[in-house]
Amino acid sequence: MVYIDVIEKLTILTAAAKYDVACTSSGAERRGQKGGIGNASAAGICHSFAADGRCITLLKVLMSNSCVFDCSYCVNRRSNDTKRATFEPRELADLTIQFYRRNYIEGLFLSSGVIRNPDYTCEQMIKILEILRYEYRFGGYIHAKAIPGADELLIRRMGLLADRMSVNIELPSQKSLQLLAPDKNKDNILKPMGLIRQSITESRTELVRYKSAPQFAPAGQSTQIIIGATPETDYQILNLAAALYKKYELKRVFYSAYMPVVEGKNLPSLTTKPPLLREHRLYQADWLLRFYKFDASELLDEKNPNFNPFVDPKCSWALAHLDSFPVDVNTAPYETLLRVPGIGVKSAQRIIKARRAGPLNFDGLKKLGVVMKRAQYFILCSGRGMEGLKISHDSILRGLLSDRSMQLMEGSSGEQLSLFDDTTVTRGDIIKCLTGQI
Amino acid sequence: MSDGPDLIYRYDGSFKGLMCCVFESFYQRETPLRVISHAETQESLFEIREVVTDNTKASRVMRAVVEKISGEAMNLVYSAYLSDLKDKELHILRFLRLGFKYGASVMRMLTDDTVRILNKAVTHLSNEAALLRGFVRFSDFGGGLVATIEPKNNVLPVIKHHFLSRYPDGCFIIYDKTHKLVLLAQQGRSRIIQVDDFVPPQAGNDELRYRTMWKRFYDTIAVEGRENPKCRMTHMPKRYWAHLTEMQTPPDTRPITDAPARLTSNNTPASGLR
Numbered sequence: 001m002v003y004i005d006v007i008e009k010l011t012i013l014t015a016a017a018k019y020d021v022a023c024t025s026s027g028a029e030r031r032g033q034k035g036g037i038g039n040a041s042a043a044g045i046c047h048s049f050a051a052d053g054r055c056i057t058l059l060k061v062l063m064s065n066s067c068v069f070d071c072s073y074c075v076n077r078r079s080n081d082t083k084r085a086t087f088e089p090r091e092l093a094d095l096t097i098q099f100y101r102r103n104y105i106e107g108l109f110l111s112s113g114v115i116r117n118p119d120y121t122c123e124q125m126i127k128i129l130e131i132l133r134y135e136y137r138f139g140g141y142i143h144a145k146a147i148p149g150a151d152e153l154l155i156r157r158m159g160l161l162a163d164r165m166s167v168n169i170e171l172p173s174q175k176s177l178q179l180l181a182p183d184k185n186k187d188n189i190l191k192p193m194g195l196i197r198q199s200i201t202e203s204r205t206e207l208v209r210y211k212s213a214p215q216f217a218p219a220g221q222s223t224q225i226i227i228g229a230t231p232e233t234d235y236q237i238l239n240l241a242a243a244l245y246k247k248y249e250l251k252r253v254f255y256s257a258y259m260p261v262v263e264g265k266n267l268p269s270l271t272t273k274p275p276l277l278r279e280h281r282l283y284q285a286d287w288l289l290r291f292y293k294f295d296a297s298e299l300l301d302e303k304n305p306n307f308n309p310f311v312d313p314k315c316s317w318a319l320a321h322l323d324s325f326p327v328d329v330n331t332a333p334y335e336t337l338l339r340v341p342g343i344g345v346k347s348a349q350r351i352i353k354a355r356r357a358g359p360l361n362f363d364g365l366k367k368l369g370v371v372m373k374r375a376q377y378f379i380l381c382s383g384r385g386m387e388g389l390k391i392s393h394d395s396i397l398r399g400l401l402s403d404r405s406m407q408l409m410e411g412s413s414g415e416q417l418s419l420f421d422d423t424t425v426t427r428g429d430i431i432k433c434l435t436g437q438i
Numbered sequence: 439m440s441d442g443p444d445l446i447y448r449y450d451g452s453f454k455g456l457m458c459c460v461f462e463s464f465y466q467r468e469t470p471l472r473v474i475s476h477a478e479t480q481e482s483l484f485e486i487r488e489v490v491t492d493n494t495k496a497s498r499v500m501r502a503v504v505e506k507i508s509g510e511a512m513n514l515v516y517s518a519y520l521s522d523l524k525d526k527e528l529h530i531l532r533f534l535r536l537g538f539k540y541g542a543s544v545m546r547m548l549t550d551d552t553v554r555i556l557n558k559a560v561t562h563l564s565n566e567a568a569l570l571r572g573f574v575r576f577s578d579f580g581g582g583l584v585a586t587i588e589p590k591n592n593v594l595p596v597i598k599h600h601f602l603s604r605y606p607d608g609c610f611i612i613y614d615k616t617h618k619l620v621l622l623a624q625q626g627r628s629r630i631i632q633v634d635d636f637v638p639p640q641a642g643n644d645e646l647r648y649r650t651m652w653k654r655f656y657d658t659i660a661v662e663g664r665e666n667p668k669c670r671m672t673h674m675p676k677r678y679w680a681h682l683t684e685m686q687t688p689p690d691t692r693p694i695t696d697a698p699a700r701l702t703s704n705n706t707p708a709s710g711l712r
């Protein structure tokens with residue numbers, strides 16, 4: 001291996017891959033096999049955290065940043081003047097193994113610009129995965145991105161080698177796609193998605209019949225939506241996500257605050273700040289859909305199509321439904337507890353467990369990890385509320401917000417919030433980088 | 439039952455030794471002021487009783503815990519023993535007193551302070567173990583992998599299964615500098631031994647190259663415009679940075695020698711259930 005050459009390629013192809021925000025190695029569980037190397041653990045493992053605070057779990061690179069397409073938001077688009085590089089299949093397979101042995105990574109996240117045509121690109125990617133799986137008998141995690149427009153058979157072959165597959169939607173509507181990604185359209189994105197979903201279902205049924213049947217993308221499929229490059233509302237985006245979860249049984253939808261890297265007449269200007277807070281709210285709402293049994297229509301509607309920047313979606317919902325509160329922690333069912341601000345999945349489970357040993361009081365709840373500052377307005381303990389607490393929409397709002405947010409909200413509402421002064425955001429960031437637990 | 443306010447138990451630091459302290463305490467119907475291990479030296483005005491580790495007594499206690507409380511309680515106690523909880527021995531003793539009184543339901547008494555303190559310590563242990571599954575950095579020395587960690591909790595017994603599965607045919611060493619323990623693994627078999635010192639060999643050229651490439655990947659993958667030092671620090675606390683290849687500036691390119699690894703050990707198996 002020519003070292004200088006490889007490090008140069010690695011640099012170019014990492015820089016080109018970093019805007020894909022998927023950051024998990026979760027969803028597959030596999031023990032290491034004799035004669036091979038590598039295992040996979042369902043919860044996923046973060047190996048490091050980059051300067052932007054995001055989890056590094058996979059060697060995330062492009063096979064090539066050459067591309068025959070011309071999506072206007074993308075650095076790799078044909079018409080952009082940038083340094084190009086392409087890994088030889090063996091080069092990248094070897095690098096993956098060497099990083100993996102040193103415990104730098106859980107595996108490989110492989111994507112690519114389109115070299116020559118989608119089929120050729122897919123074949124080259126498959127070569128890399130075959131060296132890993134068959135030659136090295138690599139049991140670690142592989143996330144492969146399907147190339148829209150590639151032959152069905154190739155996508156099926158890829159899925160049998162990968163743990164997770166993804167097809168990025170990128171833009172939340174057909175109109176925006178037309179505007180910014182003229183070589184793509186809704187159909188050639190949704191077609192591979194449907195194919196992957198179908199293959200996953202088939203493979204599961206096969207598995208029931210023959211234990212040794214090869215598994216198709218056992219960790220499921222995911223996608224990414226860019227936020228803020230186009231004018232869609234949070235309501236539209238969340239509905240799209242909910243539909244994707246339902247129709248395509250996606251494991252995850254990732255949201256990526258648009259970061260201007262290239263200039264374009266239909267794009268926000270280069271000085272636009274990425275809408276990080278908005279991205280954060282979408283992740284919180286996504287979490288509510290997946291783990292808290294909320295429905296998209298409960299969180300937003302046509303009249304209120306965007307999230308409140310000052311209050312998280314769960315609190316917003318609770319404030320709008322004060323008539324459903326307070327709930328008694330000693331009798332409320334699990335699903336109801338989950339809807340209380342300040343009670344998460346873990347503390348709800350603890351409450352259920354602990355109250356079997358005896359009734360809980362406010363002091364006990366604190367010990368169980370309930371965030372009383374939030375929860376106090378919404379709960380009773382054996383019929384009694386927290387002493388001396390005023391309960392009205394305004395007093396609650398005042399209690400839930402940090403002083404700073406309150407000032408900002410009362411002042412000009414258009415002002416940019418400083419993200420990192422707000423403690424709830426930092427916690428949310430944790431959640432976002434996490435690999436599947438709250 | 440009498441409290442022994444002027445009595446201290448001393449044991450060999452092993453889990454079985456601790457179980458014998460439990461035996462002693464129940465048998466003598468007394469609660470010592472402290473339980474210390476041989477590693478701790480304490481100038482004391484109080485009487486120190488040496489509790490000798492005896493396999494039979496230890497097994498009797500362990501069986502009783504499983505039968506009269508639950509297997510879950512046994513796991514909690516063993517995990518708490520691996521944690522860095524201050525005076526963990528005494529907390530474990532208190533927990534077992536509660537457990538023998540209330541039976542299996544002690545595990546649900548989450549608001550009781552004794553139960554809560556143990557649970558918290560165990561959460562701390564599992565969290566650190568989870569972090570270290572990712573943060574261990576191996577260097578390759580002619581096919582063998584060597585890593586050094588400096589955890590607060592005694593995580594080796596917790597993380598070893600993961601690494602044995604990750605490298606089913608591999609030969610690797612993880613040195614826990616805090617507890618002076620070494621996990622030796624070869625072909626899926628492993629043991630943990632106590633050492634006085636461990637010095638890994640110097641890195642060869644290939645090793646240095648991969649370190650440089652990893653550091654380059656790390657520096658390149660962050661998205662500029664989204665720097666978030668606070669978030670990074672929350673997830674990857676600074677105390678782990680010393681052993682993270684990517685956090686060394688410049689990358690660790692110390693001169694290369696052929697000096698072999700040195701392991702100083704009296705070769706006694708370390709404490710713990712195996």
Ligand code: SF4
Pocket residue numbers: 067068069070071074075076077078112113114
């Ligand atoms: S096809 Fe992919 S790599 Fe090519 S320009 Fe479009 S987004 Fe970029």
